[in-house]
Amino acid sequence: MxxxxxxxxxxxxxxxxxxxxAQGYAGELVLLGAERYPPYDRPPLTKGFLLNDLDDSTLPFDPQELKVDVHYGVRATGLRPGLVETDGKDQAYDGLIIATGAEPLRLPGTGGHYLRTRDDAHTVRAALRPGARVLVVGAGWIGAEVATAAARRGCRVTVVEQAATPAPHVLPPEVGRHLAPWYARAGVELRTGQRVAEVRPDGVELADGELLRADVVIVGVGVRPATGWLEGSPLEVDAGVLVGPDLRASWPGVVAVGDVAARWSPRYERRIRGEHWDDALRAPAAAVATLLGRPTSYDPVPYVWSEQFGRMVQFAGVPMPDARLVWRGDPTRDPTWAVFWVTADHRIAAALTVDRPRDLTQARRLAERDARVDLDLLADPLVSVKQS
Ligand code: FAD
Structure with missing residues (x-):
């Protein structure tokens, strides 16, 4: 290669x-990025960045040292065998790594901010003036973090969520309902069960016709993989670039990683899209091994964290529908708690922890090992999470 x-x-x-x-590839190496910036970290954009605690999340990277020919502000526009077409100079390849991430899902209408990039974060941060009426659409991880920051900045914040409880993309209502009181305690109004039909420059119109006026609207209703540039290419794409557990795509010499990849997981017998920082961090080493002819299986227990309303919320795994819930602590009373999705044969399929990082690390490790757990011990917050 x-x-x-x-x-x-x-x-x-x-x-x-x-x-x-690091794995010994010594040939030519080209990095293309549509944004004008060198690689930066996105999680701080809804956290320290909006709070004015942080200005720059640029990641350490020395292109000269790594001998990488970088092209920022250049967008790939098409793919043919052996050639990436761009809005600048086309790039021939014999190995291709697709890492184009994801882009926010958009709602109908012309108004509203979407928070994905550093430029978006600058715009939103400038709009969060004390006293401003801020309306956040979506009570998922991003919406909750934006609401947290806006409330701390002295804005009057309302969150509109179409589902009955927060974080409905991951949490069933019996778990998600325990996140709802956090909003009120932070001075944020949470309106659930209300679908936004249109985002307007002066607020949002709900499906029932009600108009909610706001100075600032921020929409966080999920993302879709950035695969538009692959349309018309014979690469198999279906809600992400389809890859196997070795991260190989449907063409020779092509792998995909991070938010853009839809990976087949033998562990869960389903396709999994990264969509989280940990996956973007870890998958590339496996993809590179595959590309260099040393196929590796990459099938981790997915992990995401969210910092919302002064709490560290962590989630690992895939909540299987037939799993039973085991609570550790009482979410209505205890400041820290956890809940586990446990299979019929007493294995942890998923875990949600609130300010209990150690529980999360241990639960994730047990899930990775497919270890069995004792349900009584799992439910006891005073005993560490361990194998039975
Ligand atoms: P991206 O970070 O999206 O990078 C892809 C890059 O490719 C982008 O710079 C894009 O401009 C570029 N690109 C796209 N199309 C093209 C093209 N055609 N040609 C050239 N370049 C292109 N995860 C967590 O686990 N915890 C968190 O707390 C958390 N917070 C987050 C907060 C925010 C505001 C956001 C947006 C995400 C957050 N995430 C979090 C998710 C995490 O940041 C992503 O999963 C991670 O950034 C994915 O990395 P990636 O490299 O796959 O994609």
């Missing part, structure tokens, strides 16, 4: 070029 092109200069793209050199 003599010329590897990495498309997408986010965390996954950066990890890919780093892993290529």
């Amino acid at each position: 003599e010329r590897v092109v990495v498309v997408g200069a986010g965390l996954a793209g950066l990890q890919a070029v780093t892993a290529l050199r």
Whole structure:
């Protein structure tokens, strides 16, 4: 392999070029990024960045040291065998790493901010003036973090969520309902069960016709993989670039990583899209091994964290529908608690922890090992989470 092109200069793209050199690849290496910036971290954009605690989340990267030919502000526009077409100079490749991430799902209408990039974060931060009426659409991880920051900045915040409880993309109502009181305690109004039909410059119109006026609207209703540039290419794409557990795509010499990849997971017998920082961090080393002819299986227990309303919320695994819930602590009373999705044969399928990082680490480790647990001990917050 003599010329590897990495498309997408986010965390996954950066990890890919780093892993290529670390694993001994000595050929030409090109990194293309649509944004004007070198790779930066996105999680701080809804946290320290909005609170004015942080201005720059640029990731450490020295292109000269790694001998990477970087092209920022250049967008890939198409893919043919052996050639990435761009809005600048086209790039020939014999190895290709697709790391184009995801982009926010948009609601109908012309108004509203969407928070994905550093530029978006600058715009939103400037709009969060004390006393401003801020309306956040979506009570998922991003919406809750934006609401947290806006409330701390002295804004009057309302969150509108179409589902009955927060974080409905991961948590069933019996778990999600325990996140709802956090909003009120932070001075944020949470309106659930209300669907936004249109985002307008002066607020949002709900499906029932009600108009909620606001000075600032921020929409966080999920993302979709950034695969538009692959339309018309014979690469298999279906809600993400389809890859196997070795992260190989449907063409020779092509792998995909991070938010853009839809990976087949033998562990869960389903396709899993990264969509989280940890996946963008870890998958590239495995993808690079595959590209360099040392196929590796990458099938971790997915992990995400969210810092909301002064709490560290962590979630690992995939909540299987037939799993039973085991509570550790009482969410209505205890400041810290956890809940586990446990299979019929007493294995942890997923875990949600609130300000209990050690429980999360241990539960994730047990899930990775497919270990059995004792349900009584699991429910006891005074005993560490361990194998039975
Ligand atoms: P991205 O970071 O999206 O990078 C992809 C890059 O590719 C982008 O720079 C994009 O401009 C570029 N690109 C796209 N299309 C093209 C093209 N055609 N040509 C060239 N370049 C292209 N995860 C957590 O686990 N915990 C958190 O607390 C958390 N907080 C987050 C907060 C925010 C505001 C956001 C947006 C995300 C957060 N995430 C969090 C998710 C995490 O940041 C992502 O999973 C991670 O950034 C994915 O990395 P990636 O490199 O795959 O994609």
